[in-house]
Amino acid sequence: MILQVYNGNIHPDEWLRQFITFCFLEKITDDTDRFNLAKMMIDSIIHIPEGVTSLEDLISALKMEVSFSVFKNTNKRKLQVLKYKGENVGGDSSKFIETFRKLCRDAEINDLNEQKKYFSETLPYALKNKFLDKIDDIKSMDDIILVFNDLLIKQPISINIKNGSIIALKHVATGKYLSTIENLRYETGSGSQVVFLGGEELDRSSLWIIKFDKVFASTDTFINFQQRFGKFDKFLGMRYYYNYDDKYYYKSPSEHTEVSCNVMEKNDNDNDWRFDFSDLNNRGYLKPNDIITLSIKNEVLKDRYEYLRGHDYRVTIGGEIYYEVICHDKVIGTYDNWCIELIEEPS
Template sequence: MEPVEYDETIHPVVWLNKIKSCCYKNQITKKEDIIEFCKSMVHPSIDVSKASTFDEILNILKTDVLFTLFKYSVEEKLQKLKFDPKNEDHVQFISIFRKFCYEAEINDVEKQKKLLLKLSKDSFQYYFINNNLEKIKSLDDLVVYFNQSFLEQRKFIHFGSCITLKHVATGKYLTSCNVHYKTGSKRSIVHVNENIVISGTYKSPSTGNWEASCILSRHMHFIEIDSTNNDDTYIKSKEIINIRDMEYNNYILRNHEFPDNETYQDVVGHKGRVDEHDKWCIE
């Protein structure tokens, strides 16, 4: 390791640690010798001749006008940071963020929070940290919550995810077999890898519930989910939900309410009050 001359392009503490490491590597261990070596590695434009301790050297370097410019330059780098949670290592990113905060001497945690929120805007990390702002009291807290946001994000159900739906009241899973309605649409009751449709045309004459079926073609049916986490933006695994078909007047997907006889429908759509029969667990 070659000794580094202090030229105001490095933080004084970082520079001093490098000098100390270089001295130890070269068997320079006496404190007085290391101090003199440090002073010899400072550019003559900065007068450290009267310094006799490490703290005095650091104070002189930090009060030099160019150190202020150095901090501004680091803060500018910090503000230009971009974070893409899909393509970047979040540990590496937060490490750089913390390093820049240290070197720019941004110690105000409120400013640190604003900077991180600005960098991760429109990502889940933004919402997670923003929802926990009052709990974040230090940069270490900020790092912890940033990391936790990624652990939480792994639980989310994304577009294209493969999931199972378990009916909470009965423990049965939403599934399919080669069974078709004998009346109404005559479609398959439920079929894997196809779109669930709650019919706005066909309903049971005995129960008044609407037919729930699956079809091959793609329809403009939107599923609204009422989640137990009170967050309309994200749905996580193990959450209890209600499923609504918004295209046909808010029909709710229900399971197993009526007796097992010839009029029995295992999965139906209804417009009544939501109760225990309408709860599904995402797995």
């Protein structure tokens, strides 16, 4: 066993545990010898005040030193950005639990309510809601883990996305989710319900029900995206109007083809989307966390498809700023890539 130098990047209690283990293995039993060795293993950047004469005093001094405050806050920030990923998308539940517990220890987050709050924020939308339903039954850190494990056992692991699943579309270039809000409408163009790039954290406005006429979707499948919250009667698409016998698509505030959320039954909407994989070697069914492009047929120019794009053009609606989502027929680029996330399978 190699004895680690204390430099402020480990919790003093954990460093002491490793130090005591080293002394046991090396048969160092004298308290004075242990203390002198411990002082020698403190990095010179760490200030040890005069008058420290025991291991207990030394650990107390390390906890008062400024580097320990930085260490705790660093681990708290790591805890704030920690996100759970299941095994079906390359994650490891056991390692995730280990990381969470260590971060709580190193950040000295010992209050159970605080631990429950941090843990719930690590979970994807569907798991988070199920965890919060059981949060009043949680009386310890062990209960947090047991409830989480029980949810995973009941959680189906899908290889392919099924018809009727609840999904989210994350814009790869920005990390923001494709979103819509009931009755938030464009002040130009069609005046329809706005579709925009929302936040980097998933919320209700970012959830869609994916629909197609098969169990699984391939690149030749037409798919629809139904608004998950609200009246459930609106779908992602483009809207057009007639001028005499000609069709014209409404323009977005940036003068591109407007993307909106509208009632599907009306005959002035296009709602059938096709997808293609960004990885051209991928030719299977649509799976969770695939990177895709989405295109829709332009009914004015029959041989043309337009691609769903998020970009940094900001639109002000009702005094609030939103990032515009459009359709275009130009060269496909990084702003056209979307990651499809499976939130919940159909029951």
